[in-house]
Amino acid sequence: EAQVTQNPRYLITVTGKKLTVTCSQNMNHEYMSWYRQDPGLGLRQIYYSMNVEVTDKGDVPEGYKVSRKEKRNFPLILESPSPNQTSLYFCASTPLLAGGENEQFFGPGTRLTVL
Amino acid sequence: GIQVEQSPPDLILQEGANSTLRCNFSDSVNNLQWFHQNPWGQLINLFYIPSGTKQNGRLSATTVATERYSLLYISSSQTTDSGVYFCAVEERAGGFKTIFGAGTRLFVKA
Numbered sequence: 501e502a503q504v505t506q507n508p509r510y511l512i513t514v515t516g517k518k519l520t521v522t523c524s525q526n527m528n529h530e531y532m533s534w535y536r537q538d539p540g541l542g543l544r545q546i547y548y549s550m551n552v553e554v555t556d557k558g559d560v561p562e563g564y565k566v567s568r569k570e571k572r573n574f575p576l577i578l579e580s581p582s583p584n585q586t587s588l589y590f591c592a593s594t595p596l597l598a599g600g601e602n603e604q605f606f607g608p609g610t611r612l613t614v615l
Numbered sequence: 616g617i618q619v620e621q622s623p624p625d626l627i628l629q630e631g632a633n634s635t636l637r638c639n640f641s642d643s644v645n646n647l648q649w650f651h652q653n654p655w656g657q658l659i660n661l662f663y664i665p666s667g668t669k670q671n672g673r674l675s676a677t678t679v680a681t682e683r684y685s686l687l688y689i690s691s692s693q694t695t696d697s698g699v700y701f702c703a704v705e706e707r708a709g710g711f712k713t714i715f716g717a718g719t720r721l722f723v724k725a
Contacts, residue, residue: 531711542701542715550711558712559616590658602646604703604713606658 504607523591531594532574536587621716636687638702645705
């Protein structure tokens with residue numbers, strides 16, 4: 501089954517304790533992206549990657565890191581989480597088809613609480 | 616950067632009613648998608664529609680790229696249509712950044 505998976509689905513942590521949220525897709529998509537969703541603000545893009553070793557900032561990259569060492573994986577790293585990073589996080593992947601329908605497919609989300 | 620505005624912000628419908636949701640964007644875009652976020656938080660692709668009209672069952676969408684808006688039509692609404700509807704655009708000038716609107720929250724009453 502074609503899918504985007506995220507782990508963990510729920511996480512409660514404390515300020516300053518480094519954490520990683522994993523994202524993996526099995527569709528051989530070139531493009532992957534991370535978003536955070538906060539009430540009333542919709543989804544805001546944190547980082548995106550157009551291929552292996554190619555990453556770029558979205559609208560809200562501060563406090564986050566990403567890496568793209570393999571095509572299928574795109575982990576999100578919070579080196580020193582703070583309470584304002586409490587949010588619902590989504591990973592997405594998209595094929596980059598010239599002239600094609602480049603739909604984004606979303607993972608199930610990770611609900612993070614930073615105390 | 617590009618601005619994406621959705622209206623109305625909230626909508627309450629009686630089951631069986633029709634509705635139109637609107638998405639305005641402030642600049643040219645590479646693509647546009649509509650999503651439904653169900654009450655469990657799952658984001659479901661509805662339409663990939665940078666231009667033109669598409670239909671899928673009771674739902675249809677139209678994007679008029681030259682006038683910078685898209686419409687999502689829901690006909691004969693059902694309680695399972697409840698949730699939040701988002702449009703998202705990919706900036707043409709900003710590489711491959713994606714910008715979401717704030718969403719339209721729909722509640723369909725039985």
